[in-house]
Amino acid sequence: MTNTALITGASRGLGLALARSLSGAGWELVLTARGADELEKAAAELGATAIAGDVADPAHRARLARAAPELDLLVNNASDLGTTPLPPLADYPLDTFAALLATNVTAPLALTQETLPALRRRRGAVVNITSDAATGAYEGWGGYGATKAALDQLSNVLAAEEPDVAVWWVDPGEMNTRMLADAVGAAEAAEATDPAAVATALHDLIRSRPASGRVSLQ
Incomplete structure (x- = not known):
């Protein structure tokens, strides 16, 4: 039986790297991202289904769930x-924070709700990508980190x-x-870990299927 994965944010970075790793292991893939051109290129490379759109859009989430009934x-x-540049909380634009919550918290929960019936049937798995900004007091990272802290707790209760x-x-x-x-500058980012290496570790996690919980890959 072929395994099927639905990956959001799959046109670049960790999402694309994980898609490549899973594709190499024979997984069928449904990929989504907002950038249609990059997404179509990735899907063509991997023989995957590409559905471009914004995960904050309920209609888009419904299309994704229909594309992966199993x-x-x-x-x-x-x-x-x-x-x-990342602003301190004293100056954080509240409209931006509301948009972050919609994309980083509400959308993952809503897409999980859409796909849970299929995941239950297959005894599947949910991976929510979080950040150390969810637990660390890093100046400027309060808005983003708060959304990831919320995602952590949603995941904890879902488990x-x-x-x-x-x-x-x-x-x-x-x-x-x-x-x-975008957050720290290209020079500093270039010194960070290659997403492909992280994707390998994430694929190993998925394959080994440990107990539900928070996992740090570095």
């Missing part, structure tokens, strides 16, 4: 960073409520991605 793995990887579905909230550590470059 699902073994949901990877909620898509995230927004928010305003850059308790869904014993037949594995739930891992995964801190991948600093990676050389466009998001990190």
Whole structure:
């Protein structure tokens, strides 16, 4: 039986690296991201299904769930960073924070709700990509970190409520991605870990299926 994964934020960075790793192991993939051109390129490379759109859009989430009626793995990887340069909480734009909550917290929960029936049938797994900003007091990272802390707790409770579905909230550590470059600059980001190496560790986690919980990959 072929395994199927749905990965958000799959056009670059960790999402794309994980898609490549799973594809190499024979997984069928449904990939989504907002950038249609990059996503179509990735899907063509991997023989995957590409559905471009915004995970914060309920209609888009419904399309994703319909595209994967039999699902073994949901990877909620898509995230927004928010305003850059990263502002202190005293000056954090509240409209930006509301948008971050919609993308980083509400969307993963809503997509999980959409796909849980399929995941339950296959005794599948949910991977929610979190961050050490969820637990550390890093100046400027309050808005983003608060959304990841909320995602951590949603994952924690989901794991308790869904014993037949594995739930891992995964801190991948600093990676050389466009998001990190936007936050700290390209030079510093270039010194971070290659997303491909993190994807290998994440694939190993998925394959070994440990108990649900928070996992740090670096």
